[in-house]
Amino acid sequence: MLIHSDAEAPEGFQSLATPVYRGSTVLFPEASAATDNWNQHEVGYTYGLYGTPTTLELAAKICELEKGFRTIITPGGQAAISLIHLALLKAGDHLLLPESIYGPNRMFSNSVLRRFGVEVSYYQPTIGAGIAAEFRPNTRLVWCESPGSITMEVQDVPAIADAAHQHGALVVIDNTWSSGIYLDAFVHGVDITMQALTKYIGGHSDLLLGSITVRDPKLFERLGETHHGIGSAASPDDCSLALRGMKTLAVRLKAVEASALVLAQWLSQRPEVELVLHPALPSCPGHQFWKRDFTGSSGLFSFVFQQNVNKQQVLAFIDALEFFEIGYSWGGVTSLAMTYDLQSPKRPAYGSRLVRLYTGLEDIDDLKADVEQALEKIKAT
Numbered sequence: 001m002l003i004h005s006d007a008e009a010p011e012g013f014q015s016l017a018t019p020v021y022r023g024s025t026v027l028f029p030e031a032s033a034a035t036d037n038w039n040q041h042e043v044g045y046t047y048g049l050y051g052t053p054t055t056l057e058l059a060a061k062i063c064e065l066e067k068g069f070r071t072i073i074t075p076g077g078q079a080a081i082s083l084i085h086l087a088l089l090k091a092g093d094h095l096l097l098p099e100s101i102y103g104p105n106r107m108f109s110n111s112v113l114r115r116f117g118v119e120v121s122y123y124q125p126t127i128g129a130g131i132a133a134e135f136r137p138n139t140r141l142v143w144c145e146s147p148g149s150i151t152m153e154v155q156d157v158p159a160i161a162d163a164a165h166q167h168g169a170l171v172v173i174d175n176t177w178s179s180g181i182y183l184d185a186f187v188h189g190v191d192i193t194m195q196a197l198t199k200y201i202g203g204h205s206d207l208l209l210g211s212i213t214v215r216d217p218k219l220f221e222r223l224g225e226t227h228h229g230i231g232s233a234a235s236p237d238d239c240s241l242a243l244r245g246m247k248t249l250a251v252r253l254k255a256v257e258a259s260a261l262v263l264a265q266w267l268s269q270r271p272e273v274e275l276v277l278h279p280a281l282p283s284c285p286g287h288q289f290w291k292r293d294f295t296g297s298s299g300l301f302s303f304v305f306q307q308n309v310n311k312q313q314v315l316a317f318i319d320a321l322e323f324f325e326i327g328y329s330w331g332g333v334t335s336l337a338m339t340y341d342l343q344s345p346k347r348p349a350y351g352s353r354l355v356r357l358y359t360g361l362e363d364i365d366d367l368k369a370d371v372e373q374a375l376e377k378i379k380a381t
């Protein structure tokens with residue numbers, strides 16, 4: 001009775017929330033119906049690893065927003081990145097990444113992909129159509145990330161996509177900053193769009209998920225097969241939180257966009273600040289492409305202190321902030337600050353003077369006052 005019970009709850013419950021369907025084993029009605037096929041869109045549910053109705057509902061909703069054919073949900077944004085690489089590259093292929101790519105994507109490409117015989121090279125994110133000179137006969141995949149991690153360069157994605165397609169290469173974009181909302185990736189020529197759902201879709205800093213969306217059924221087959229082989233299933237519990245997060249995404253995005261714009265404009269007037277790297281401000285490299293291609297901006301931007309501000313003062317500024325917490329990842333309700341040391345000759349010469357801010361849902365006057373008091377404190381350092 002404990003295992004094979006006839007007890008039942010009353011029927012007829014209807015709620016606004018998607019149920020959390022957990023399950024490894026999926027039951028088949030009869031022996032002849034059993035099949036181990038990952039493509040549950042084609043054959044129905046077969047095994048929990050390939051997604052339960054909770055996972056696949058999240059996938060369908062992301063796919064609808066990004067106007068794709070199919071979306072694959074992964075257990076984190078970085079898992080989406082590595083899955084794209086593993087599904088689409090093989091030994092002897094050449095991969096192009098912008099210098100501004102998310103750090104762990106660079107790390108995976110340099111270590112794992114090179115170990116498997118993939119050639120990896122980097123291009124300046126502001127290169128635009130000039131990327132044509134970077135192609136080799138074996139170039140198969142080009143990444144864009146717009147704006148780029150930390151340094152926020154907005155890329156000329158259509159020009160890069162055009163050049164890539166002329167060379168027979170696929171284009172993938174890390175579309176996390178726009179949350180798949182403010183940049184219509186497929187319209188701008190990309191073949192694959194991925195997001196860390198961890199950020200805005202989750203929206204509360206309490207889950208890790210990623211998504212990969214494609215328009216081409218053949219690409220879905222390649223990605224789906226590799227996803228199956230790697231076995232990286234996303235938790236239905238996390239997917240249910242992401243589905244809940246999606247319902248408030250529009251109001252959250254609007255709020256963080258408004259706060260970030262106020263703060264970025266205010267910072268650009270401060271004497272301690274040399275440069276504000278916010279895509280909606282003309283001081284941001286590639287601002288003209290943001291204006292042309294994006295329909296809004298989000299809550300993450302950077303600024304660079306004047307040359308006379310040293311590393312200790314930058315650290316003291318971050319430590320003096322009270323509302324802005326210190327931590328990685330963003331897109332939640334809490335404002336965050338982080339400093340980065342950019343010492344590579346291939347990156348802009350911001351050195352240790354760059355601070356990245358994420359504006360959360362706190363009152364903007366409180367955030368501004370917080371930054372102001374922290375700026376005052378560094379004078380005493």
Ligand SMILES: Cc1ncc(COP(=O)(O)O)c(C=O)c1O
Pocket residue numbers: 076077078079102149174176177195196197198208209210329330
């Ligand atoms: C632009 C970007 N892409 C991908 C990721 C990876 O996401 P996750 O932390 O879910 O692995 C991050 C996380 O910081 C990110 O900022």
